Amino acid sequence: MDRIVIRGGNPLKGRIFISGAKNSALTLMPCALLTDEPLTLRNLPRLADVDGFGHLLNQLGASTAIEGTRPEDFGRVMTIRAGQLTSSEAPYDIVRKMRASILVLGPILARKGEARVSLPGGCAIGNRPIDLHLKALEALGAELEMSAGYVTARAPGGRLPGGRFRFPVVSVGATENALMAAATARGTSVLENAAREPEIVDLCRLLVAMGASIDGIGTETLTIEGRDRLHGATYAVMPDRIEAGSYACAAAITGGQVELVGADAADMAATLSALADAGVVIELKKGSIGISAPDTLRPLTLSTAPFPGFATDMQAQFMAMLTKADGASMLTETIFENRYMHVPELARMGADIAVSGRSAVVRGVDKLAGAPVMATDLRASMSLIIAGLAAEGETSVSRVYHLDRGYERLEEKLSAVGADIERLGDG
Ligand SMILES: CC(=O)N[C@H]1[C@@H](OP(=O)(O)OP(=O)(O)OC[C@H]2O[C@@H](n3ccc(=O)[nH]c3=O)[C@H](O)[C@@H]2O)O[C@H](CO)[C@@H](O)[C@@H]1O
Numbered sequence: 001m002d003r004i005v006i007r008g009g010n011p012l013k014g015r016i017f018i019s020g021a022k023n024s025a026l027t028l029m030p031c032a033l034l035t036d037e038p039l040t041l042r043n044l045p046r047l048a049d050v051d052g053f054g055h056l057l058n059q060l061g062a063s064t065a066i067e068g069t070r071p072e073d074f075g076r077v078m079t080i081r082a083g084q085l086t087s088s089e090a091p092y093d094i095v096r097k098m099r100a101s102i103l104v105l106g107p108i109l110a111r112k113g114e115a116r117v118s119l120p121g122g123c124a125i126g127n128r129p130i131d132l133h134l135k136a137l138e139a140l141g142a143e144l145e146m147s148a149g150y151v152t153a154r155a156p157g158g159r160l161p162g163g164r165f166r167f168p169v170v171s172v173g174a175t176e177n178a179l180m181a182a183a184t185a186r187g188t189s190v191l192e193n194a195a196r197e198p199e200i201v202d203l204c205r206l207l208v209a210m211g212a213s214i215d216g217i218g219t220e221t222l223t224i225e226g227r228d229r230l231h232g233a234t235y236a237v238m239p240d241r242i243e244a245g246s247y248a249c250a251a252a253i254t255g256g257q258v259e260l261v262g263a264d265a266a267d268m269a270a271t272l273s274a275l276a277d278a279g280v281v282i283e284l285k286k287g288s289i290g291i292s293a294p295d296t297l298r299p300l301t302l303s304t305a306p307f308p309g310f311a312t313d314m315q316a317q318f319m320a321m322l323t324k325a326d327g328a329s330m331l332t333e334t335i336f337e338n339r340y341m342h343v344p345e346l347a348r349m350g351a352d353i354a355v356s357g358r359s360a361v362v363r364g365v366d367k368l369a370g371a372p373v374m375a376t377d378l379r380a381s382m383s384l385i386i387a388g389l390a391a392e393g394e395t396s397v398s399r400v401y402h403l404d405r406g407y408e409r410l411e412e413k414l415s416a417v418g419a420d421i422e423r424l425g426d427g
């Protein structure tokens, strides 16, 4: 297994190109199942999860073709053709490895009138239930049956009637599944207390480009007038706000100055405002965001929340950055119950963090020391990279496959701005 080795202490300086967003790509790809015409997605990040999702689409009978991208380019163009779906089942083997697989449930149901998808179970960051996905689909008219770890959803008469659902808590995934299922329902559907994440807006925009009718995009009430059919489209994936925020934290902790090329500040208000509170200087430019570290980072009090709040996917990276702030910070994780698995690893590098229930107090230290570390999830792994960039000596981060799920060419991007970082194979 590969590992990433960092010799810390170099301030990051230069331009970092921001890739297409993983969390958007993985909700745009299943839209291809809604039409028999080709869907072309541009700016798809080169990530293990995107490859995995392509594989799932292939198993369902869709073809995936990567077009004219050179190895040195960031991002790819993929055309997905789901002329006919030969299967309506997402198997356990794929779903358990990639949570986003659950997002084929709504589209397969809408297209075929029946879908069978493995229940995902929990994962390293906590229990990740799908009860709201199922309740929303039921409200749109689906009939559900659970057996042997799978859910089978059927549309009576082969097509969902549509309906009204109010989410009791904001759920990104359940909003996405319901939106895709409602797009071709017979009637009108209304989703209340829907998630408003930029990735949901990206999904709505693609669906509209495919012929869907959606009112209230970007608000908590989405009204979808079902269409008889959707058509193909060409669409570019939005920039990855979490990747951009991660590199901003890396620049801030190393005393660096970077330009995040392609990042969209409109999607990153909570992250940018937290960085500014920590003393980071932010310069909004056309097509990029400038990040300059202060001499001393100020401590923060942050609590994760659905958009437009502070994203759970940024919590670990901010925690790493705040290990070197001048004072005590308080972080509270409200979305996932087990998203502090990076704490013991950061502690091995000299961080002073005390977790109590959902909150963590991070007392800034003068220096971090490099160490061999490993993490159990994607953003936790990134927090160790961030700490390693600022630590004295060598940090070796193992289980690199977590990073490969969500950061396109991490070590290339960081080397280009002055980090001493390399990927080593085990052999
Ligand atoms: C609101 C929120 O921040 N969502 C994050 C969540 O999306 P993801 O779609 O994975 O999770 P949800 O948004 O659905 O979960 C939000 C909350 O709702 C609960 N829940 C969810 C579905 C369900 O059927 N029943 C239920 O109770 C979850 O346990 C969680 O506490 O993880 C992604 C990966 O880290 C992030 O990109 C999303 O920003």
Ligand SMILES: C=C(OP(=O)(O)O)C(=O)O
Binding pocket: 023, 098, 099, 100, 125, 313, 378, 379, 406
């Ligand atoms: C946890 C994440 O993703 P996933 O839902 O794909 O596990 C993430 O993007 O931080």
